[in-house]
Amino acid sequence: MDQKCEKSDVFSTDELFELTQSSRSLETFYEDAGENLSGIRAYEYLAKLLDERNLTKQAVIEAANLERSTGYLIFSGQRNPKRDSLLRIALAMQLSLKQTQRLLKIAQRGELYPKNRRDAAIIYGIHHRLDLIEVEMLLDGIGEKLLT
Numbered sequence: 001m002d003q004k005c006e007k008s009d010v011f012s013t014d015e016l017f018e019l020t021q022s023s024r025s026l027e028t029f030y031e032d033a034g035e036n037l038s039g040i041r042a043y044e045y046l047a048k049l050l051d052e053r054n055l056t057k058q059a060v061i062e063a064a065n066l067e068r069s070t071g072y073l074i075f076s077g078q079r080n081p082k083r084d085s086l087l088r089i090a091l092a093m094q095l096s097l098k099q100t101q102r103l104l105k106i107a108q109r110g111e112l113y114p115k116n117r118r119d120a121a122i123i124y125g126i127h128h129r130l131d132l133i134e135v136e137m138l139l140d141g142i143g144e145k146l147l148t
Contacts, residue, residue: 042086042107043077049093049103050075063092065132083109084147087122091132091147100126118144 011019016033023029040048050057061071066088073079074089081089086107090100101111112119112126121142125135136146 040106041077042081042103043075045103045106046075046089049095049099053093055093060089060092063132064088065092081107081109083107088132088147090126091130091135094129094131095126097123097126117142122147 011033019032020029023032049055050060057072057075061068061075064071064085066074066085070079070085074081074085083104086103086109087100090103095103097112104111112123114120114123118139121138121144122135124130125138130138132147139146
């Protein structure tokens with residue numbers, strides 16, 4: 001990059017790519033990228049959201065219709081959750097689309113893509129604050145795979 005950026009600067013993905021290539025060392029890259037790199041893990045983000053929404057793990061696991069042990073492993077960071085499990089949790093917690101996308105991104109599970117028919121239905125459900133059962137009925141109604 002032509003000029004030294006401050007740590008508080010927000011970089012686009014392209015700018016971060018450029019910065020990785022122009023940095024003299026990985027440490028320099030990390031220093032220059034600053035807050036643009038997420039150090040939070042999915043289970044930590046979920047814990048933050050639980051706290052903000054005053055929800056319990058048990059209530060979310062039940063609402064997400066996850067097996068109890070699987071849910072607790074996800075919330076403790078001992079299991080790397082599947083994309084559909086994260087979407088079930090997002091619906092159970094009534095997360096916004098922005099929060100859901102961030103959760104998927106942090107977990108490296110692929111953000112929802114509106115050009116994908118199934119993803120578009122899920123986006124619609126999240127935006128309209130549908131619960132898990134309503135989203136599953138919506139998916140079933142259009143012949144798409146349920147959130148398994």
